[in-house]
Amino acid sequence: METSKNEFRRMFPKLSEEMENGKEKVAIRSLRSDWKAADRVATSEKNLVNYDPGVIDFLRRCDNKQQAEEIITFMEKRGEIPSSYAQKLRTQLRKRGLRSFGTKQRR
Secondary structure (H helix, E strand, O other): OOOOHHHHHHHOHHHHHHHHOOOOOOOOOOOOOOHHHHHHHHHHOOOHHHOOOOHHHHHHOOOOHHHHHHHHHHHHHOOOOOHHHHHHHHHHHHHHOHHHHOOOOOO
């Protein structure tokens, strides 16, 4: 289906306006290498009744890399995350920093 710019503007006025004004950029504030965890978080944040925090939630509450490393090690030892995932988290922490898991969470 091919449409002209005018047709597109008529069908999607707000989207067209955003695209023309350069507002189509989206800031990425975190990186999740495990899509299943990302999907679980995306759905659980909407419904806090059954909210079960995961390793990323705990990492986002850390103040420094040392605390983050302790969280990863603790959860790995308890068997809450597999060693392969723990290693991916450590690599991300080392290469991209603590805030690559998301902004500081206070609650």
